[in-house]
Amino acid sequence: MNYNIKIDDGKHKAGYLRGRVDNFYWYALVHKEQNETGINPLNLQSGEGRVTRLCVYKDVVEHGGNPYAPSSSVKRFIYANYKREWDVLNSNHVELVKQLINYLERRYSLRIIK
16 A cells, blocks of 8 residues: 655755654654664664654544533554664554655755765
């Protein structure tokens, strides 16, 4: 299955990116060079990758309260969270995470030759 990966427009400070992949949101820190604490795109283990921070999540708005004083709250469901190591990696979403990391690796390994 191929996932629809999009990067949000706008300025990205110091390699921080954010975007969408299908109906999930994500943000990542991507370096120009491979890093020993980065995610290996082949096996998703820590070591030798450009992505050193990654979070894949969904925000769900819940409405509640009474009709005279309505309220809403936002719950964030995290499906993958990496910061030097995996805190969360939902086994149902491993292929999505792998495609996202490979996309970021390919996109930021391109060099312009003059």
